[in-house]
Amino acid sequence: MKSPQKRQSRKGRQSLPERSxxxxxxxxxxxxxxxxxxxxxxxxxxxxxxxxxxxxxxxSIKASVMEISQPKAKPKPxxxxxxxxxxxxxxxxxxxxxxxxxxxxxxxxxxQKEVALKRQKGAQEKAKREKAEAERKEKERQKKLxxxxxRKQQDDQRRKEQERLQAAEDQKVREAVLLAAxxxxxxxxxxxxxxxxxxxxxxxxxxxxxxxxxxxxxxxxKLQLSAFGDLLSxxxxxSSGDDAYDRSVVQAIQLAAPFRxxxxxxxxVFNNKFKTFEFRFRPEDLVR
Numbered sequence: 087m088k089s090p091q092k093r094q095s096r097k098g099r100q101s102l103p104e105r106s107x108x109x110x111x112x113x114x115x116x117x118x119x120x121x122x123x124x125x126x127x128x129x130x131x132x133x134x135x136x137x138x139x140x141x142x143x144x145x146s147i148k149a150s151v152m153e154i155s156q157p158k159a160k161p162k163p164x165x166x167x168x169x170x171x172x173x174x175x176x177x178x179x180x181x182x183x184x185x186x187x188x189x190x191x192x193x194x195x196x197x198q199k200e201v202a203l204k205r206q207k208g209a210q211e212k213a214k215r216e217k218a219e220a221e222r223k224e225k226e227r228q229k230k231l232x233x234x235x236x237r238k239q240q241d242d243q244r245r246k247e248q249e250r251l252q253a254a255e256d257q258k259v260r261e262a263v264l265l266a267a268x269x270x271x272x273x274x275x276x277x278x279x280x281x282x283x284x285x286x287x288x289x290x291x292x293x294x295x296x297x298x299x300x301x302x303x304x305x306x307x308k309l310q311l312s313a314f315g316d317l318l319s320x321x322x323x324x325s326s327g328d329d330a331y332d333r334s335v336v337q338a339i340q341l342a343a344p345f346r347x348x349x350x351x352x353x354x355v356f357n358n359k360f361k362t363f364e365f366r367f368r369p370e371d372l373v374r
Contacts, residue, residue, distance in 0.1 A: 274352075274354070274355045274359065275359075277352070277355050278360070281347065281348060281359075281360065282365075284345075284347050285345055285347075285365070288342040288345060288347075289338045289339055289367070290338070292337075292339075292342045293334060293335070293337075293338035294337075294338070295334070295369065296328075296330040296333075296334050297330075298331060299328070299330075299331045299369045300328075300369065301369050302368070302369075303327070303328060303368060304366060304367065305326040305331060305366075305367045306322075306324035306364055306365070306366050306367075307320055307321065307322055307323060307336065307339060307364070307367065308322075308323045308363075308364050308365075309362070309363060309364075310361070311345065311348065311360055311361065311362075313353065313356055313361075314344065314346070314348070314349050315343070315344045315345035315346045315347065315348040315349055316344045317340065317343035317344060317345070320336055320340065322336060323364060326367075335367045348360055
């Protein structure tokens with residue numbers, strides 16, 4: 087489809103001869119044509135009367151130069167010009183709209199870039215804050231772990247020191263108890279040795295030496311006594327090898343009982359040493 091501008095230019099080219107005809111020799115040609123037409127008309131009108139020739143003097147023709155006004159523009163070219171103006175206006179509007187849209191697009195792109203940059207910057211700052219917060223929490227956690235470890239070490243050292251001190255104290259107590267027990271045992275043994283000597287003396291006073299008794303004979307007798315020194319039982323544990331000597335030892339013990347001296351002995355010493363004990367007899371120990 088051809089544009090209005092091309093159609094207007096073509097019509098403009100077609101109207102150039104008309105404008106040059108009227109604007110140049112058109113007026114003179116028009117006057118000449120009118121003059122010749124009048125002459126021909128007169129000749130034709132007087133042609134039937136050939137016999138009577140009437141010569142009429144030629145009429146004077148007054149001619150004057152008339153200015154032919156430029157023909158007005160037809161409405162159609164005005165409509166065409168209006169259409170062209172409207173098309174040009176529409177084209178200008180479209181170009182203006184396009185420029186506005188392009189400007190808006192660039193502004194929107196710039197705004198979106200700024201928003202994206204702002205978001206990116208905000209995300210980076212947020213990530214930086216989160217990283218800093220995570221590092222701070224990690225430092226606090228490490229610090230707390232180190233503090234707990236230090237406290238645990240201190241508690242362990244304190245506990246070990248207490249255990250060491252307690253162990254040393256317990257050792258001292260045990261040593262004191264053992265020392266006291268040893269001392270008490272020594273005292274009890276001394277008392278027991280004393281009363282064993284007393285019992286041996288009492289048995290020696292009641293022993294009749296048999297003819298078969300010889301030195302180095304040993305008879306072991308197991309005695310069971312009451313807290314008041316009563317003889318509850320007597321039993322030969324190890325024989326001397328001589329029956330007469332063994333019977334004489336048992337008879338001497340039976341005759342020496344009860345042993346009233348033992349009632350003055352502490353019950354603890356009596357229970358540990360004399361409630362049940364073994365008595366060794368040798369002739370040299372029992373000689374009166």
